[in-house]
Amino acid sequence: MDLFEYQGKQYFARFGIAVSPGDIADTVEEAVAVAERVGYPVVVKAQVKVGGRGKAGGVKLANDVDEVRLHAGNILGLDIKGHIVRRLWIERSSDIAKEYYASFTLDRPNKTHLGMLSAQGGVEIEVVAEENPDAIAFLSIDPVRGLDLATARRWVNEAELDEAAREQTAELLVKLYDCYTKGDCDLAEVNPLILTPDNRVHALDAKVTLDENASFRHPEWEEFRATETDDPREKMAKERGLNYIGLDGTVGIIANGAGLAMSTLDVVNQVGGTAANFLDIGGGANADVMAAALEVINSDPKVKAIFVNIFGGITRVDEVAKGVLEALERVKISSPIVLRLDGTNAVEGRAILAPHLSATLITEPTMLDAARRVVAFANA
Amino acid sequence: MSIFVDENTKVIVQGLTGSQGRFHGLRNRDYGTKVVGGVTPGKGGTDVDGIPVFNTVKEAVEATGATASFIVVPPKFASEAILEAAAGGITFIVCITEGIPAHDEAVTFNRLVEEFPGVRLLGPNCPGIISPGKCNIGITSGDIALAGGPVGIVSRSGTLTYQALHELSQQGIGQTTCVGIGGDPVPGTNFIDCLAAFQADPETKAVMMIGEIGGSEEERAAEWIKHNMTKPVVSYIAGVTAPPGRKMGHAGAIISGSKGTAQAKMDALRAAGVHVCLNPTEAGQKMVEIVKGL
Known part of the structure; x- marks a missing residue:
């Protein structure tokens, strides 16, 4: 789960990482109130989960109340790469002497943690990595041993940060590592990490991705979940406990297993269609799950046809077939449905469906045949 | 030949007394896999459809000579179960558990490599391994x-x-x-x-x-x-x-x-x-x- 900047900063603050004083605002009046509280000048920042906010006009400096009104009014409702700004973060503006970069993430091939630190911050780290790879100091961290202050000190020296920033940065890095591990982050990134003219180091931005597998030990994540998605389809799916990702196409997809669901998207694409979603109903494809899945897909006005792709392993296809029929009694579906049922008890499953098949409820023997059929419906 | 497992592989199931463990453990046995024991703390001395249950992996290994373990426990207990298997003498661990935090996986993997270099872990979050006609560990x-x-x-x-x-x-x-x-x-x-x-x-x-x-x-x-x-x-x-x-x-x-x-x-x-x-x-x-x- 990706956090908004303001959530990332609040998360950092819990681990003692210095951030600028500020608060959120959903209206111009709230923005003014926050600005008056934290003191001018302030920065008005669009809260969207996408890069390039500054270039899109989503980050502005305001020196007085009129400027706060002007910028907050302009930024709220702004469309940044398809993300509509609904919330602002207003924080005290910082004078910047130097901009650095720091992050922790999992180094998957080596199964260790990877720290990246650079004296060249404020720009995308991918660009630095491409143009000037030597400017990044990489640190491989054994997850069992963790990161201690002595190692962090050597690391800031190696990254050639300004002398005045080194000790504070080393301490901040240990806290950031703490946030990354104890806070169960997939990614904890500060860009820029700044040194002010009066020699203070703090996080001017926050990019945090949380590992949802760890949510059982983080009840405090509930507040982040509430703001996780704007997509009404994804909200609906989440309420029904479905593993759903909204896309832009016209073929609704229901499959069991993440790999098969991904593969279904690919095959639909190969035969000239576009998927409206990714939806993995997992192992327990009973009537409740199937009804919930069909409901979510049916709520998507772009969907023109639905592809149910099931390979029974532990999931029994006869149970799936019963689930589909039961679901159809409960939910009125407006699009034609093409099913491909294979694997455990597929013969029984197809037999259960046979008397109910029609011009809009169709089975096909293979994944490819079914994809062709469903795409023909969607593109008709 | 098969890799990692064969018809002689003796398997214990950690979590055999749970509903998932019972279902898959018995299916594996029915397939012909030598499922020789189960492990559930506090349930030692009982059995699941004739398969003896032990309190610890160590006891199960000592009593049955098992070399492989099939772990079917919830995410918050999985890391501990993996390390217990390795410490108890298991050399091939299959963990199907889905939803283990990435940081736990990273720590567990590195501890396994360091403390139990001869042990192979398959998974987590995997369907398991099947050597058709010989051995099926997993789902x-x-x-x-x-x-x-x-x-x-x-x-x-x-x-x-x-x-x-x-x-x-x-x-x-x-x-x-x-x-x-x-x-x-x-x-x-x-x-x-x-x-x-x-x-x-x-x-x-x-x-x-x-x-x-x-x-x-x-x-x-x-x-x-x-x-x-x-x-x-x-x-x-x-x-x-x-x-x-x-x-x-x-x-x-x-x-x-x-x-x-x-x-x-x-x-x-x-x-x-x-x-x-x-x-x-x-x-x-x-x-x-x-x-x-x-």
Whole structure:
């Protein structure tokens, strides 16, 4: 789960990482109130989960109340790469002497943690990595041993940060590592990490991705979940406990297993269609799950046809077939449905469906045949 | 021959008394796997359909001589269960648990490597391993597999593994072993481990490798294949149309920035001489063609 900047900063603050004083605002009046509280000048920042906010006009400096009104009014409702700004973060503006970069993430091939630190911050780290790879100091961290202050000190020296920033940065890095591990982050990134003219180091931005597998030990994540998605389809799916990702196409997809669901998207694409979603109903494809899945897909006005792709392993296809029929009694579906049922008890499953098949409820023997059929419906 | 397990592998099930453990443990036994015991703390001395239950892995190993363990416990207990298995004398651990935090996996994997270097972990979040006709540890339905080889299968995805087994079995092509390595970011056993074992196994004549977006294991596997693999490899990579930045069901299936795309993986595999196919059906057909030409 990706956090908004303001959530990332609040998360950092819990681990003692210095951030600028500020608060959120959903209206111009709230923005003014926050600005008056934290003191001018302030920065008005669009809260969207996408890069390039500054270039899109989503980050502005305001020196007085009129400027706060002007910028907050302009930024709220702004469309940044398809993300509509609904919330602002207003924080005290910082004078910047130097901009650095720091992050922790999992180094998957080596199964260790990877720290990246650079004296060249404020720009995308991918660009630095491409143009000037030597400017990044990489640190491989054994997850069992963790990161201690002595190692962090050597690391800031190696990254050639300004002398005045080194000790504070080393301490901040240990806290950031703490946030990354104890806070169960997939990614904890500060860009820029700044040194002010009066020699203070703090996080001017926050990019945090949380590992949802760890949510059982983080009840405090509930507040982040509430703001996780704007997509009404994804909200609906989440309420029904479905593993759903909204896309832009016209073929609704229901499959069991993440790999098969991904593969279904690919095959639909190969035969000239576009998927409206990714939806993995997992192992327990009973009537409740199937009804919930069909409901979510049916709520998507772009969907023109639905592809149910099931390979029974532990999931029994006869149970799936019963689930589909039961679901159809409960939910009125407006699009034609093409099913491909294979694997455990597929013969029984197809037999259960046979008397109910029609011009809009169709089975096909293979994944490819079914994809062709469903795409023909969607593109008709 | 098979890799990692065979008809003599003795297996205990950690979590046998739970509903999932009981269901899959008994299915594995019914398939012919030597399921010799279960482990549930506090339930030692009882049994599940005749399979004795022990309080600890150590007791189970001492009493049964088991060398493999099948872990079916909830995510918050899985890391502890893996380390207990290793400390108790198990050398091959299959953990199907889905939803273990990545940081726990990273710590557990590194502790295993350091403290128990001889132990192999398969998973977590994997369907398990089946050597048709000999041994089935995990949740794969035994009836979609066909004994006798000559194909080895290694896959990151559960249902696509079933799909691959099914496509081959229907064409009368058997499998030596089918290994599901799982879709998490820190898998205990990776593609290269399995490819190397298949390359060394005289009965495996060709390998089907099923990957997906995220990470760089497929690229690393491609590099390994280029320099070490003499047997033909057919591959399919799921997620060509997956959007960046979204986890496609599996914790490990995510395109980060420009890294981990299906296209990069397919390009790397093609460059290593692998037959890359665009969907599972095509991959099955290609493998049939290759096996018939052997």
